Amino acid sequence: MDPLLKLENVSSFIGPFHILQGVNLEVFPGEAVVILGRNGAGKTTTLRTIIGLVPASDGQIILDNIDLTAMPPYQTVRQGIGFVPEDYGIFDALTVEENFLIAMWKEDQDTFDRRDHVLELFTDLKESYKRLASTLSGGQRQMLSIARALVNDNKIILIDEPSKGLAPIIVEKVRDTLLTFKQEKTIVLVEQNFEMACAVGDRFYIITEGRTVLDGTIKELMDDEELQRKHLGFVTA
Amino acid sequence: MHIFLMLLINGLAEGALIFLMAAGLSIILGLLGVVNFTHGVLFIWGGYVSIWIFSMTGSFAIAIIAAVAAGFVMGLIFERLFIRPVYGNVTAQILITLGLGVVFTDMARLFWGPNPIPAARPEFMDGTWVFGAVIISQYRIFLIIIGILVAIGINYLVNRTKVGMVMRAGIQSPDMVQALGINIKVYFAGVFAGGAALAALGGALYVPLVGSVWSGMGINNQILAFIVIILGGMGSFYGSAVGSIIIGLTVAFVSWFYPPLTVYTTVLLLLLVLTLKPEGLFGMAVRN
Numbered sequence: 001m002d003p004l005l006k007l008e009n010v011s012s013f014i015g016p017f018h019i020l021q022g023v024n025l026e027v028f029p030g031e032a033v034v035i036l037g038r039n040g041a042g043k044t045t046t047l048r049t050i051i052g053l054v055p056a057s058d059g060q061i062i063l064d065n066i067d068l069t070a071m072p073p074y075q076t077v078r079q080g081i082g083f084v085p086e087d088y089g090i091f092d093a094l095t096v097e098e099n100f101l102i103a104m105w106k107e108d109q110d111t112f113d114r115r116d117h118v119l120e121l122f123t124d125l126k127e128s129y130k131r132l133a134s135t136l137s138g139g140q141r142q143m144l145s146i147a148r149a150l151v152n153d154n155k156i157i158l159i160d161e162p163s164k165g166l167a168p169i170i171v172e173k174v175r176d177t178l179l180t181f182k183q184e185k186t187i188v189l190v191e192q193n194f195e196m197a198c199a200v201g202d203r204f205y206i207i208t209e210g211r212t213v214l215d216g217t218i219k220e221l222m223d224d225e226e227l228q229r230k231h232l233g234f235v236t237a
Numbered sequence: 238m239h240i241f242l243m244l245l246i247n248g249l250a251e252g253a254l255i256f257l258m259a260a261g262l263s264i265i266l267g268l269l270g271v272v273n274f275t276h277g278v279l280f281i282w283g284g285y286v287s288i289w290i291f292s293m294t295g296s297f298a299i300a301i302i303a304a305v306a307a308g309f310v311m312g313l314i315f316e317r318l319f320i321r322p323v324y325g326n327v328t329a330q331i332l333i334t335l336g337l338g339v340v341f342t343d344m345a346r347l348f349w350g351p352n353p354i355p356a357a358r359p360e361f362m363d364g365t366w367v368f369g370a371v372i373i374s375q376y377r378i379f380l381i382i383i384g385i386l387v388a389i390g391i392n393y394l395v396n397r398t399k400v401g402m403v404m405r406a407g408i409q410s411p412d413m414v415q416a417l418g419i420n421i422k423v424y425f426a427g428v429f430a431g432g433a434a435l436a437a438l439g440g441a442l443y444v445p446l447v448g449s450v451w452s453g454m455g456i457n458n459q460i461l462a463f464i465v466i467i468l469g470g471m472g473s474f475y476g477s478a479v480g481s482i483i484i485g486l487t488v489a490f491v492s493w494f495y496p497p498l499t500v501y502t503t504v505l506l507l508l509l510v511l512t513l514k515p516e517g518l519f520g521m522a523v524r525n
Contacts, residue, residue, distance in 0.1 A: 053412050073415040089413040091406040098402050105418035152418070 002065070004029045004186055005050070005156055010059035011210075012049045019045045021210035022059070025188075027156065032178075032187040034201035034218065038233055042210040043190040044086060047158045050188075051083055052076040064155055078105065082149030082157040086164060086190075088141045092134035096125055096144060099133050103148045115151045121180070122147045139170035146177060156186040163193040175199050194232070198222055206231045239370035244489045250377035252485020253384025254446070257439030258462035259469070259477040260391055261432025267408045267472025268428050272327055274334035275315055276436045276462060277455030278341040279308050283437030284450040285349050288356050297359035301441050308437020311341075312430035320429060321422070338455075346452050353451035356444045380442060387435070388478050395474055404428060408472055461488075464503055468510050470517030479518060 003026040012020040019042050027033045035043045048054040050061055052073035061068040068076045077083065091099055104111045119126040122143050128136060136144060142162055149157050162178065163171040171193065178187070178200045191197040197204070197218070204221050206214040214231060221227060258276055265273050283304040291300035319337060323329035357363070358376050366373045395401035403424050407414050411421050439458065444450045465484050469476025484503055492499040510518060 051416055053416060072420070073412075074418050074420045077416060077418040083416045085413065085416070089410060089416065091409050091413070093405040093409060094402060098406075101399070102402050102406055102414070102419070103417045148417075 001028055003027055003062075004064055005188070006060075006062045007046075007050070008060045008062075010046075010049060010061060011057045012045060012054045013057055014045065014054060019054075019210050020049060020056075022212070023049075023207065023210070024212050025205055027186060027188055029155075029186055031202045032182050032189060032200050034197040034204045035188065035190045035207060036197060036204055036221075036232060037207040038231075039192075041207045043207055044160055045210075046207065047083070047085075047160050047188065047190060050076075050158060051081065080153070080155035082152060082154035084145045084149050084157065084159040084162065086160040088145040090133045090136070090141045090144055092132065095132055096129050096136070099144055100148060100151055104151055106152060110153065111151060114153070118147045118150050122177075138166055139173065142166060142170070142174055143177065146174075146181075150181060150185075154185070156188065157181075158188045160190045161192060162189070163191065163196050171196065194228075240493070242371050243373070244493055245486070246373055246377050246381070248486035248489030249384075249482065250374075250380040250446070250485070251488055252482040253380045254439050254443055255458065255461050255465055255485055256384050256478060256481035257387060257435045257442070258458055259465040259481050260387070260474060261435040262462050263466040263469070263472060263477040264391075264404065264474065265429055265432045266466065268404050268411075269320075269324065269425050270327075271320055271324070271429070272330050272334070273320075273429075273432075274331065274459070275337045275341070275433070277459035278338045278345075279311060279433045279436035279455075280440035280443070280458055281342060281345055281450075281452055281455040282311060283308050283440030284356075284444040284454065285345055285354075285440075286437070287441035288354055288444060288450050289349070291356075297362075301438065304437045304441035305434045308440075309430045309434040311437075312433025313426060315433065316426045316429035321425075324425075342452050342455070349450075349452075351452065353449040355449050357448075358445040362445075376446060380446065383438075383442060384481075387438075391474055400424065400427070461503065464507050466517075468507050468517055470520030473517070473519035476517055476519035 005025070005027040007023050007025040010020055010023045011018070023042070023046050035046060037043050045054055049056050050068070052068065052071055056069050059069070063079050063081065066079050068079060091102070094102065100115055104115065119129070124140055125144055125147055128140065133141070133144065146159070146162070162174050166174065175196050182200060187200070189197065189200055201218045203217050204215060205212050208231065214227070258280060262273060262276050265271050286307040287300040287304040290303040291297060294300065315337060319333050320330065323333055362376045362379050364375050366375065395404060403414060403419055403421070407421055407424060414421050440455070443454065443458070461484055465480035466477055468483065469480030483506070487502055487506060488499055491502045514520070
């Protein structure tokens, strides 16, 4: 089976800094791949490079046999990528409804139907639909960000640290949400919360200093304390 | 009382003209993060083009439409060729837009000559209404109406359309807008050109008010527009509207009672607002 998303030796710079120095990644349809690594390793930059927000300076990014490497971000996204950024990417000056509408670039009936379906799953958002997004709590903002990535018929969803800054009870809710739509979607998840990563992921990649240095199944990672200590700096209890 | 009413109308008409400059300038600053000094020259070109077309067609409406179209096209060209390469570089923006101002002011002198060109008001708006001791210029009322219509139009565009939705979102995070599948560059170009068209409209409407067009008429209005957007809050459409009215009324009243103080009063007003509310009256985040 061909991978849905493939990164081959991808490099990228932020300003003068060479952040990604050779990232290789394969994501197969229907699986959830977790990208792990210490702070500053290049996890977020990997997602932003896939989207095109950080241009790739070398290597190749292929989604479903389409070369995304030199595409501008808006075209990359239209090939079927949903993006849930670390800071949620919610527009405070827009209502919840408008935050959905701005993401619905296709504007066809199927998209509106999907939006209605998503709202049935995220009841908090349905109740807050006409409110300004600035009035939402941290958990609601994260839910809105995830829900917004589901309104288009995306082939893959990139999610950057969905548990960051959230209370434990909200993290559980986010985890349950990811587990629900994991059944239908292919996911790439950047996550520092090891429990969340293990709960959601099927496979993992570890990035160190802008390079993918290791990959395997989540079970292999959970069972290998030495690997956790060496690459992630901790051991699970 | 009659003086008060006349000054009120004069001030509102002046405010309407400043608003046409300030609204575009403010949105360009808020959404694009561009400090734009080409607005003065677009104001001038709007004035010249309207007079030129009016002299050929005799139609005030066609002259205004032509001026707006010229401003829009110039805005598109400026954005594509000169502004787009320097997004995010404020120093370069200031230098380039100041340079464009100099070049296009001289081009206007080259095309239309260095001397002021007289301009008549359209006949149907050349009269006055007299209510007792109060004399009201029809053209000033026309300016106020245009200002209100443009404000309503921009308000509708910003708050009721997808274009406005993208503009409001883009002010906060243009990257995220792109990550949702929207080509923000098209919106950037459109906003810049729209702002340029408003400045040109301001110039086209200003010329019949003062009775002539000359190549130095843009600078004062550009300075007033900058004062308005700082006073009202950078990036805020409502700030531009309210700031324009405040500055328009201030200029009208002070210049009537003690003209030498006019410039100082507007600057003092600006200092007062910045001291009490540094982000301006309706301040909001402006992209770095």
